[in-house]
Amino acid sequence: MAFLDGTTLTNKPSAQVSDDAHGYYTLGEPLVDPVAPTGPIKDRWINRKFENRLVNPANRRKLDVIIVGTGLAGGAAAATMGEAGYNVKSFCYQDSPRRAHSIAAQGGINAAKNYKEDGDSIHRLFYDTVKGGDYRARESNVYRLAEVSANIIDQCVAQGVPFAREYGGLLDNRSFGGVQVSRTFYARGQTGQQLLIGAYQAMERQVAEGTVEQFTRHEMLELIVADGRARGIIARDMVTGEVETHLADAVVLASGGYGNVFFLSTNAMGSNVTAAWRAHRKGAYMANPCYTQIHPTCIPVSGEHQSKLTLMSESLRNDGRIWVPKRAEDCDKDPRQIAEEDRDYYLERIYPSFGNLVPRDIASRAAKYMCDEGRGVGPLVGDFRRGVYLDFADAIGRLGRDAVAAKYGNLFDMYARITGEDPYETPMRIYPAVHYVMGGLWVDYHLQSNITGLFVTGEANFSDHGANRLGASALMQGLADGYFVLPNTIREYLADGPFETVPETHPAVVEARTSVEERIAKFLSINGTRSADSYHKELGHIMWEYCGMERTEEGLRKAIDMIRELKADFWTNLKVLGSADNLNQSLEKAGRVADFIELGELMCIDALNRRESCGGHFRAESQTEDGEALRHDEEFAYVAAWEFGGEDGPPVLHKEDLLYTAIEMKQRSYK
Amino acid sequence: MKLTLKIWRQPDAATTGGMHTYQLEGVSEDMSFLEMLDMLNEQLNADGEEPVAFDSDCREGICGMCGLMINGHAHGPEVTTTCQLHMRSFTDGDVITIEPWRSEAFPVIKDLVVDRGAFDRIIQSGGFISANTGSAPEANNLAVDKADADRAFNVATCIGCGACVAACPNGSASLFLGAKVTHLGLLPQGQPERDTRVVGMVGQHDHEGFGGCTNIGECAAACPKEIPLDVISQLNRDLRVAMRHGH
Numbered sequence: 001m002a003f004l005d006g007t008t009l010t011n012k013p014s015a016q017v018s019d020d021a022h023g024y025y026t027l028g029e030p031l032v033d034p035v036a037p038t039g040p041i042k043d044r045w046i047n048r049k050f051e052n053r054l055v056n057p058a059n060r061r062k063l064d065v066i067i068v069g070t071g072l073a074g075g076a077a078a079a080t081m082g083e084a085g086y087n088v089k090s091f092c093y094q095d096s097p098r099r100a101h102s103i104a105a106q107g108g109i110n111a112a113k114n115y116k117e118d119g120d121s122i123h124r125l126f127y128d129t130v131k132g133g134d135y136r137a138r139e140s141n142v143y144r145l146a147e148v149s150a151n152i153i154d155q156c157v158a159q160g161v162p163f164a165r166e167y168g169g170l171l172d173n174r175s176f177g178g179v180q181v182s183r184t185f186y187a188r189g190q191t192g193q194q195l196l197i198g199a200y201q202a203m204e205r206q207v208a209e210g211t212v213e214q215f216t217r218h219e220m221l222e223l224i225v226a227d228g229r230a231r232g233i234i235a236r237d238m239v240t241g242e243v244e245t246h247l248a249d250a251v252v253l254a255s256g257g258y259g260n261v262f263f264l265s266t267n268a269m270g271s272n273v274t275a276a277w278r279a280h281r282k283g284a285y286m287a288n289p290c291y292t293q294i295h296p297t298c299i300p301v302s303g304e305h306q307s308k309l310t311l312m313s314e315s316l317r318n319d320g321r322i323w324v325p326k327r328a329e330d331c332d333k334d335p336r337q338i339a340e341e342d343r344d345y346y347l348e349r350i351y352p353s354f355g356n357l358v359p360r361d362i363a364s365r366a367a368k369y370m371c372d373e374g375r376g377v378g379p380l381v382g383d384f385r386r387g388v389y390l391d392f393a394d395a396i397g398r399l400g401r402d403a404v405a406a407k408y409g410n411l412f413d414m415y416a417r418i419t420g421e422d423p424y425e426t427p428m429r430i431y432p433a434v435h436y437v438m439g440g441l442w443v444d445y446h447l448q449s450n451i452t453g454l455f456v457t458g459e460a461n462f463s464d465h466g467a468n469r470l471g472a473s474a475l476m477q478g479l480a481d482g483y484f485v486l487p488n489t490i491r492e493y494l495a496d497g498p499f500e501t502v503p504e505t506h507p508a509v510v511e512a513r514t515s516v517e518e519r520i521a522k523f524l525s526i527n528g529t530r531s532a533d534s535y536h537k538e539l540g541h542i543m544w545e546y547c548g549m550e551r552t553e554e555g556l557r558k559a560i561d562m563i564r565e566l567k568a569d570f571w572t573n574l575k576v577l578g579s580a581d582n583l584n585q586s587l588e589k590a591g592r593v594a595d596f597i598e599l600g601e602l603m604c605i606d607a608l609n610r611r612e613s614c615g616g617h618f619r620a621e622s623q624t625e626d627g628e629a630l631r632h633d634e635e636f637a638y639v640a641a642w643e644f645g646g647e648d649g650p651p652v653l654h655k656e657d658l659l660y661t662a663i664e665m666k667q668r669s670y671k
Numbered sequence: 672m673k674l675t676l677k678i679w680r681q682p683d684a685a686t687t688g689g690m691h692t693y694q695l696e697g698v699s700e701d702m703s704f705l706e707m708l709d710m711l712n713e714q715l716n717a718d719g720e721e722p723v724a725f726d727s728d729c730r731e732g733i734c735g736m737c738g739l740m741i742n743g744h745a746h747g748p749e750v751t752t753t754c755q756l757h758m759r760s761f762t763d764g765d766v767i768t769i770e771p772w773r774s775e776a777f778p779v780i781k782d783l784v785v786d787r788g789a790f791d792r793i794i795q796s797g798g799f800i801s802a803n804t805g806s807a808p809e810a811n812n813l814a815v816d817k818a819d820a821d822r823a824f825n826v827a828t829c830i831g832c833g834a835c836v837a838a839c840p841n842g843s844a845s846l847f848l849g850a851k852v853t854h855l856g857l858l859p860q861g862q863p864e865r866d867t868r869v870v871g872m873v874g875q876h877d878h879e880g881f882g883g884c885t886n887i888g889e890c891a892a893a894c895p896k897e898i899p900l901d902v903i904s905q906l907n908r909d910l911r912v913a914m915r916h917g918h
Binding site: 059072076080083094095096097098099100101102104113115151153154155156157159160163164165166167168169170171187188190192193194197200201202204205214216239266268269270293302303305306307309310364417418419420435483484487529531533534538562574577578580583584586 | 682683684699700701702703705706710713716717719720721722724726727728729730731732733734735736746751755759780781784786787788790791792794795796798800801802803804805806807808809810811813814815816817819820821823824827828830831854855856860861
């Protein structure tokens with residue numbers, strides 16, 4: 001491949017011909033990033049940091065910034081903005097900022113340090129990330145991400161994050177997620193935990209300094225947009241039930257992803273879309289909502305009672321071999337009794353060069369096809385077996401049990417605890433699960449949404465991963481946004497502040513507050529027969545079936561109808577007990593499920609419109625003769641930014657062209 | 672399986688609570704303990720009784736949000752978090768007693784939910800390394816002995832769940848303190864603030880009303896992350912050294 005410095009366009013704007021979602025949306029004006037940088041790609045961020053205005057240190061303490069969410073993106077931003085001297089108000093629904101779900105990330109964090117001298121560079125990390133995202137991310141944003149990645153490691157080490165080290169005492173790296181360089185820093189299988197604790201401690205230090213005020217067990221339920229600017233939030237104190245108004249000069253949403261729209265996912269129980277969705281309903285565009293990452297190595301569902309799914313690091317695929325029985329009648333046999341010639345190592349068969357290490361989406365879809373064919377293994381859930389074997393017998397034979405235990409012991413223990421089976425003796429069972437969403441609120445190069453003064457960071461925005469995210473890049477993006485990007489972009493906005501005080505009697509504040517109170521009263525007064533949880537489960541089934549690993553025009557249309565029916569039933573037959581004036585988990589859940597239902601419909605419309613397969617989005621109508629994903633750059637090399645169309649109106653689609661200068665688009669092939 | 676559940680119910684912090692008994696049938700051994708409670712809550716909701724409030728979030732044993740006293744043991748009979756406890760650890764016909772964490776420093780908010788804000792305030796009192804964003808030197812400028820780095824990691828795995836406090840007859844948070852003081856004290860970056868850190872954290876610990884440590888060891892036995900008891904020796908040593916330095 002040729003090195004491109006970013007000064008000449010390599011593609012033309014796309015022009016959509018198909019219109020699968022006709023009737024479900026209206027077409028709006030095209031969208032451009034108003035602050036997109038130009039020039040040689042390596043200079044864009046450096047120049048922008050210089051061009052963005054500074055805020056006088058004496059003025060910073062007069063500026064209030066609300067940050068919703070305390071994961072890597074929110075916690076790091078709160079700490080950094082606090083250190084700079086701004087007044088930060090930080091909100092989280094958990095009992096402590098340290099619980100945010102960034103904590104559960106296992107594998108590691110990428111950084112272009114090139115400590116291994118194996119040919120890595122900022123440009124290569126940039127290139128891998130755009131390619132991994134199937135050419136559906138903005139190149140300037142991704143380049144910046146790669147550029148600040150090295151500083152993240154420096155920052156975390158200075159905070160005392162105990163990364164893995166070599167015997168000489170220097171930092172260790174591993175190769176991760178199908179790339180050919182070792183650029184992943186890790187802390188055993190608990191990298192997210194250690195990074196989050198680092199950010200949390202930095203943030204708590206600012207709480208003690210008085211620059212950050214933290215509001216735990218608080219849930220953002222509405223955004224306040226006054227006179228064209230985001231000026232605050234309505235939050236509910238989940239312990240007292242009090243509905244509170246918080247005003248500020250800017251609002252940052254770092255509220256995470258919406259994978260729980262599928263009910264079962266690897267997200268935390270409380271992870272939700274409400275903060276982002278309320279902002280969407282107030283005018284913020286939701287970009288590429290259908291881009292969902294489904295992770296191939298999760299512990300399968302064991303029954304209808306299941307509340308969440310647990311991921312096992314995909315490093316397991318380095319040594320485990322994936323197979324299903326050749327014949328459906330063998331599926332309920334003890335796998336150790338199935339002869340070698342009766343096993344189908346299907347990834348090795350279909351993808352001889354990559355084998356068990358094909359990218360996440362390919363591995364996931366292949367597992368689904370095997371189970372759809374009736375060759376799945378494990379317990380029947382309903383009338384279906386959802387699982388494939390991940391077998392370590394060869395690895396144990398080759399390396400010995402101790403060596404396998406040293407590498408994967410904690411994962412094997414976790415598997416044994418959850419399933420009651422011993423993976424040293426019998427093959428593991430795995431099945432794909434929803435893990436991450438690449439879609440999110442639309443932001444410009446400054447991470448500002450189309451609502452002035454509303455910034456969005458981390459998984460909550462759409463900006464860096466395109467249609468698919470590489471392994472070990474979520475932690476990188478969260479911390480890049482929080483420590484280094486947002487603090488340098490938000491100052492360009494805050495330089496015009498402090499803005500005129502918004503009184504609590506301002507019509508926008510009154511409207512936001514009243515709508516929250518009315519909604520809470522509504523949930524408690526429906527007095528129907530079904531719990532919020534039961535609606536969530538039903539929504540999850542619809543989404544998984546029709547908007548999951550494989551999507552079809554017919555299925556998506558069906559799903560949209562089903563979701564609309566579910567929504568109508570929800571608002572007439574919901575049952576929430578208890579009151580609004582103390583801790584009421586059913587009430588919290590009802591609000592989240594109501595928003596998930598609306599999001600689910602938009603995801604299906606977005607997936608229906610995008611008649612191509614790219615990254616985590618696979619449309620059955622768009623595949624090669626061999627069944628591989630087929631992109632249509634000439635039609636869909638754009639960001640789909642959806643505007644809320646009103647309570648009963650269709651959403652409005654704004655297209656932002658993806659134009660490349662430092663990269664040339666190519667079709668993926670893993671054969 | 673069929674279970675009898677005796678659960679602490681308390682409407683809010685100000686109201687006196689009490690044990691309530693519920694029968695639950697059709698529990699599968701593959702359920703997690705919290706999925707069993709989800710099932711109970713669906714049943715209660717259908718029967719018109721307010722569901723039992725309990726905390727949980729990641730449900731994979733890492734966020735530290737969940738935590739129940741199960742038959743008198745913090746996180747129940749296995750060495751793991753409540754969310755990772757599965758019903759195959761119980762048998763048909765069992766009577767299971769479920770209570771919130773027991774500690775004055777963790778007041779009950781509702782039912783099985785307690786307020787662990789004291790842990791945040793302890794961290795605010797010194798449980799960090801002061802390194803403003805942007806001020807960090809190149810990460811590999813400073814080598815760290817691998818043994819120290821590994822041990823720092825092992826004790827840094829504390830999830831802040833509070834089981835150590837709930838298990839301790841004195842209600843002491845010494846294991847929690849010791850884990851943080853040891854983690855940061857083992858690293859070269861943690862040295863400049865080593866004395867002020869331990870003094871600040873211990874002071875806040877006592878101020879919050881946690882009890883003193885009398886080396887009983889229930890904390891380490893209950894810890895789902897197996898933080899070793901000797902971090903408390905390290906804590907005491909660091910405190911003595913800091914005092915000798917005049918703090």
